[in-house]
Amino acid sequence: MSKKRARYINRELSWLEFNQRVLDQACDDSLPLLERLKFLAISSSNLDEFFMVRVGGLQVLADEDSNHRDASEMTPEQQLDAISQRTHRLTGDQIVCYLEQLEPALTEAGIRRTHSSNLTQQQENSLHRVLDNEIFPTLTPMVVTSSHDFPLLINQTLNVCVRLRPGPMDDDAPRFSIIPLGRAAPRFVTLPSEGGYAYMLLEDVLLRYIERFFPGEEIIECVPFRITRNADLSVREDQAADLLVQMSRVLDARKQSHCVRLEISDQVTSRTFNFLKQVLDVDDCHVYASPGPLDLAAFMQLTAVSGFEKYKLPAWKPQPSPMVDPARTMFECITDHDILLLHPYESFDPVVRLVEEAADDPDVLAIKQILYRTSRDSAIAAALARAAQRGKSVTAIVELKARFDEARNIEWAKSLEQSEVQVIYGIRGLKTHAKTCIIVRREAHGVQRYVHFGTGNYNEATARIYSDVSYMTISEDLAADATSFFNAICGYSQPQKYRKLEAAPTGLRDRILELIASETEFRRQGQKASISAKLNSLVDPAIIDALYKASNAGVKIRLNIRGICCLRPGVKKLSENIKVVSIIDQFLEHSRILHFRHGGDDLVFISSADWMPRNLNRRIELLVPIEDPVCQQRLLDSLDAYFKDNQRSHRLERDGSYTRLQPDGSAALFRSQLYHCQQAVDAVKRLEQSQPTLFQPHRASGQAS
């Protein structure tokens, strides 16, 4: 890179910084041990996805168009080099964290990784049984001589490469055999132990008994490795007559795409190493050699081991929202007032309840919903199926293209179709990322529409660990807009002008730019002007430029961007008035909330969209204004809290690095997620205290109460 800093931060490097912040949590000894292990595992699985999706794509780009420069003025080659350097540092930190901090601490806590050198007889006996019954039958060694007979290895699974002594006929050429460990055998082999939990890693077990696979052969070397394939393949939708079939083909194609990363034990000899590099066609810079176990993401499994509760964070119980009266139907509650829920502090149940009640309500005519990533055994999907069986008109847009969830989504889609839900597989060329549900109900005065808008998916499991916003309303304007939005994506109508909503890819970016420009204008006219936004990623150059312009005009801009941020803050004559923080804490920050001062009229929005070109150009996203004063105030309060955080917050510096914030001098400690938890608990308490004790006997019907 030139000396002069580029106008934007490179998005891949920014992402790696984000993952470093996740890893930093694993190194934070103020956190419970298993929580730290969880962050380590997350940082590792994040990296896996990054390589599959981003690095794979970049490698292809580097081959196709090596001169193409991104917004940060880097060629693909330069980016790949920078990624390699940064990732080597990151993985180095990861394994040091594991080997020097976590593994010793785990051992001390009683979760022991056992090596073959110190097995007890009892453990040895147990291992024999496991080996014979579970491991041996599932594994098949394959002899390989060249890339031609090299087996098709499964993406991101462990393998062991075994080098055997050449036989008399082999002419001294090395003999290799590969044992794919697949997904059938358990990675953590539990051992009998007195107190605590003892385990042995599958590859360690294999190494110990490797000669049993090759009777009569001399084994020279035995080394675990793991490959990552490019998964940045997508359906050519213009040619896809049947998306369902094409999607399955993509899933198949992904199984044999090129290898973008080789992870291997650093004990490997150069002979074996060269052989693998050659057959897998991997450059040195994409090889990651490790002194410790590979696939640290698998350690997520250990964080769930029972009996070690004191090393975990106490499980957070989502609180009931005081805006929802459990004694009344959701229809009554929403009719009474708009409802805003902050998940996971507040429970997701009201959203599930809304769809379930709709399914069972005789007056409901139709339910329309977008399902992007939904959970296994989703109560919402079940309710949709039930509603359809009861003769309601149910339309579900199931986004097959939700990455890595495709298989599950295909399964869902099929089962919904069987229940006579009208399933729409998204829109050609676009991913449906907006989250909304519309319930059409016939009531005494006419048709009433109930709408839910969210920033998170209809997924009961992630709603417990992601920070998201739910908004439920009967607002005539929003309901009409949501309906016409739905008609547009279902192909019933061309997109029309919305009354209040804005959607990508049609007008969302323009609307954001317009909002930023009008804030800039307010400032130019000498008024106070400010923008606050909470997003996962900020990449879009047009929006960043607009923010730079606003900053130059004197608009105060506060950004809370969890992940990638390509905006360079605090640069003179560019972004002096912009501050960027990132919160990494117990729950994954996921909600998108925007606030524009707008001359004192406070415009507040929630959105499904990050400010990235892909979201704004190739996804269907929504921007929803929250005008109800109570709901608006809650959002503003929540948004503000993040900027007060001085415990789990990191400030983005102008060089692209992040600094973890510390309380200034005597300032009180403030942790935004804790604050939200307390707010939720306090609200429930206040409600309980405000309600006088009143016994409500159940009476037989017909009796006056």
Added chain:
Amino acid sequence: MATGSKEPAVALSGPSGSVERAKPVAVIDIGTSAIRMAVAEILPDGNIRRLETLTQDVNLGQDTFIRGTIQKTTIEQCVRILKSYRQLLDEYQITQSDQIRVVATSAVREATNKMAFLDRIYIATGLLVEPTDEAEVSRINYLGIQPYLRQDERLQNATAIVIEVGGGSTEVLVVHDDNVIFSQTYRLGSLRLRETLEAYRAPAAQLRRIMDNHIRRTVDEIVAGIGSRENPEMIALGGDIRFAAGQLIQDWDRSALGRVKLSALEGFVDGVLEMTEDELVHRYRITFPEADTLGPSLLAYMRLAQALELSRIYVSNVTFRDGLLMEMVASHRWTEEFTKPVIQSALEMARKYHVDETHARHVAELAKTLFHELQNEHQLDARYELILYVAALLHEVGTFVNSVSHHKHALYLITHSEIFGLRAEDLTLVGLVARYHRRASPKASHELYATLDREHRIAVAKMAALLRVADALDRSRSRRIQQLHCTRESERLVIAIPNVEDLSLEQLALKEKGSLFEEIFGVPVLLRGATR
């Protein structure tokens, strides 16, 4: 019950007895370049609540205006769209024919294979498409725009020249004080223009001149037709001008008319005409079909405003669907807004044929009172009240031709005239009621009467019976009977007339009118005067 001038011309009445709920309805407009649907609810107070609006592009105009016929692929495209709309309507349980109205405008009306198109749509979707004629389009537009004209203080004393430049035609409506003074359709349409121009294969600069010439020719014709009016103001309807207004008026409150300076419009039109279709699509995020018609249509509005020597125009957000919805409201709630221009238009016709207006008006009022008083006897839908009223106003128009058989001349004159706000089938009913106000009772062998369905035949007979009584009551032509009250006694219907003692003239007239009333209602009528 009194009949007096203080009362509205025709009183409002809903279907009696029932508790009204919001009624979900849908209107579908098959236009030259798109099929559009509005789903709405008609609220008990007569207001309309929009639920959904949908639009999908079709090439009907291109087919009809170039080839003269609608291509098979286009028909199937329409079927596909209408099927998807139908699916949505099922969702709202909008399935009854009185809840759905599907109309098609010039592109279908002028297609040589119109019938094949309508049949195919009906077979595939079950939707009955009505091809609308020019008179209907202007009536529907009037219904849509009228509330805007009335509520706008800026137009209090103005003559509103309502213009819509569509894909196939231009509708002109001149309104003053709620009265439609003039309405006419011209074959000037943006899509038609485009097609004509393409035939020239001239360079772009020249094309604009040719287009302008075409437009100016029709504009001159329109301006001549409108004639000179007091305080003229132009009110523009249509998607293209709406789009322009959206660009030119900051924060346009679309519930009111927007005002655009002609100079601003001229600048905008210049800009649009300079741009290629691609540029328009890119710049304004509109579709290609929209970009296609924008320039020609805006140029037409601009030339009209210039020819009318206006410095500004008003733009309405109202659409053809709004008018259709208003009509659906009117069809089961006859509002004064709806009936007043109809009655005005009928009176114009009565005057044209030198009818005794005082008598005609009085008979109409009496007929209306009878209609209300005898609601339990005739059980007719409220919409027939207007038909009866108009028939009463016009029952003597035939005397203009000859007083012999004047009732038969009335039928001919009425069915061959245009009364604003009445459809062709409504005019038939009006004509028949007028025809049967004297002499022979309706017979199945009678021309036109025979073509009606049973429900309408009975309605005509009932209304004619009422009209005969009303006419008899003003036999004196002195408007001396102002009040009446009906009671059903076992063997007869008694019409009590307070304040009038001697009713022998009227009684005689009633006898002369024959037995139609008794044939229909099963009892004779007795007039009872004021008792001493």
